[in-house]
Amino acid sequence: MIPSRDRLIGLAGFGSAAILLAAFGYQYLGGLAPCELCLWQRWPHAGAILLMVGALAIGGRMLPVAGGMAMLISAGLGLYHTGVERHWWAGPDSCTGDAGRLSGLSGADLLNPALAEPVVMCDVVAWQFLGLSMASYNALASLALAALWAAALMRGPADRWAWNG
Template identity: 40%
Template sequence: MNQSLRSARTLALVIPALLLGGAYVSQYGFGLYPCEMCWWQRWPHFAALALAILSCFIPPARFWIMLSGLAIIVSGLIGGFHAGVEYGWWEGLTSCATAIGAGGGDPLDAIMNAPLIRCDVAPWTLFGVSLAGWNFLISTVSGCAIVAMSAKARA
């Protein structure tokens, strides 16, 4: 395997792992619970990680790495849509998600007392860019780089 493909694989493993890690740190460390569209952005990153891991064991590695890059791009595009909803550029979902604790007790009370997580409100921003916006920027750029490096690599 040449250097370009090794670099693409490394990115395909590291980018979704870091973005998912950041999502879980913000959720469990800082109480920024995900809305439904936040979850939509996580699923392609899980898939990208699995595909990148498959590239280590099942040939041809280039195929799995390219699929991983495409999954990362999908997450970025979902993040772009979500950011547009947060900024009010277009309408998103009409339903919202709730964060229910696993502390036991009456499940109905847990549901009724859970905070409502809105998809159209950014709970945190950095330089005016929401978490969904950052996912859009990081995922689309890195996903495109992974696909480009994989396509350019010699077999």
């Protein structure tokens, strides 16, 4: 049986919700603070959840397109972050290398506990499984979710407001 358009959209949206729940679980239960690039990767998933709600409520063709684009953006960010972690290219100055947020601080500022802000480096792998980091798994999962959004788009629009007379 071929899944319906709404079922595919639901799977894609709930997939993004599962990814966000896992990220928050690693952060708050596992104690792995996210770096700046990790946080960037969360936003497209939050957007995809909102797009799922909109697509299921009002139908149309543009919301699945937007959901697929959000997942492609998340996959691109995950691939970029993977490259930063593996030192294939430089990442943002704010969270990679020797500079970053620490470069403008004096010695006294560095020793002042009131100014202490945790710096999580984007070019350091905090967790990996089978040689892949969380950023790599996000890229792969986001590509799979983009495929679900694309499959939903191919099912055609669900016009909630059509008169079936």
